[in-house]
Structure formats: structure tokens, C-alpha cells
Amino acid sequence: MPTSTAVRTGHIGLNVTDLERSLAFYRDVLGFGLLAEGKEEGRRYAFLGEGGQEGGRPVLTLWQQAGAGYSARNAGLHHLAFEVGTVEEIRAYESALRAYGVEFAYEGVVPHGEGAASGGIFFHDPDGTRLEIFAGVGAGASGPAPVPDAPTCGFF
Numbered sequence: 001m002p003t004s005t006a007v008r009t010g011h012i013g014l015n016v017t018d019l020e021r022s023l024a025f026y027r028d029v030l031g032f033g034l035l036a037e038g039k040e041e042g043r044r045y046a047f048l049g050e051g052g053q054e055g056g057r058p059v060l061t062l063w064q065q066a067g068a069g070y071s072a073r074n075a076g077l078h079h080l081a082f083e084v085g086t087v088e089e090i091r092a093y094e095s096a097l098r099a100y101g102v103e104f105a106y107e108g109v110v111p112h113g114e115g116a117a118s119g120g121i122f123f124h125d126p127d128g129t130r131l132e133i134f135a136g137v138g139a140g141a142s143g144p145a146p147v148p149d150a151p152t153c154g155f156f
């Protein structure tokens with residue numbers, strides 16, 4: 001191991017089938033700012049981050065190079081989780097997502113496991129990629145876990 005500390009996630013890159021559609025979803029519904037965009041045919045991409053400032057640090061990159069939507073049967077990403085501070089923030093995102101027409105895997109905020117304080121909402125992006133918005137505390141009182149015996153959010 002090169003250093004005594006582990007590496008950490010720098011940004012996540014997602015292959016998408018339609019950049020404009022995915023960009024609208026991640027920018028307009030989830031609130032990511034557009035940092036940079038490539039519009040050249042065969043090389044379309046968008047770098048997204050907080051605040052949307054040119055030269056800002058990317059959090060999520062979208063690459064228009066997928067021929068089909070997400071499939072849970074293939075190796076790779078299980079789901080992508082975004083963290084917020086409170087359950088109230090989760091519910092605000094839930095309202096915005098419902099207005100956008102997103103379908104949810106479970107009804108409302110659910111805890112990550114039986115008795116867990118953490119939890120969130122689980123849904124899909126326009127290409128079917130599984131997404132979660134969660135908070136570390138406050139979800140335990142929202143009801144039972146969708147799959148009591150599953151590891152933390154492994155039920156999605």
C-alpha cells in the first residue's frame with residue numbers, strides 16, 4: 001500500500017444513453033451544477049459538481065456512450081448514494097422527484113435496517129441506475145426496513 005491512508009472517491013462516472021435527458025435530471029432535479037460539457041459528436045459528456053462553477057471539483061460525470069439502460073444483472077455499480085443532513089431534506093428531494101415523475105422502489109423514507117437511525121429514499125435515474133438519497137440519522141422512526149434481514153441498503 002503506497003500510503004497509510006486509503007484512497008477516497010474523487011468522482012463517479014456514469015454511462016448514459018441520452019446526455020440531455022440525464023443532465024436535466026441530475027442538474028434540475030438533484031441540484032448538481034454544470035462544471036463543463038463536451039458537445040462534440042461521439043464525445044458528449046457533462047462534469048457536474050456543487051455550485052456549478054467553472055473549474056470546480058467534479059462529483060459526477062455523465063458520459064453519453066451507453067447503448068442500453070442500467071442492468072442490475074451486470075457486474076459494476078449496485079447503486080449510487082447521495083447524503084444529506086436531515087430527513088426533512090430527503091423529503092424535499094422526494095417531493096421534487098415525484099413532481100418530475102420518478103418512481104420509487106419503496107414508499108417514503110425507509111431505514112437502512114431494522115432499528116437503524118440512517119435511511120433514505122430509493123429510486124432510479126432516467127437510464128434505470130439505482131439511486132439513493134439518505135441521512136445518517138432520523139430515519140429510524142419512519143417505519144420498518146423494507147427487507148429486515150438485508151445488510152444496510154443491500155435490499156435495493
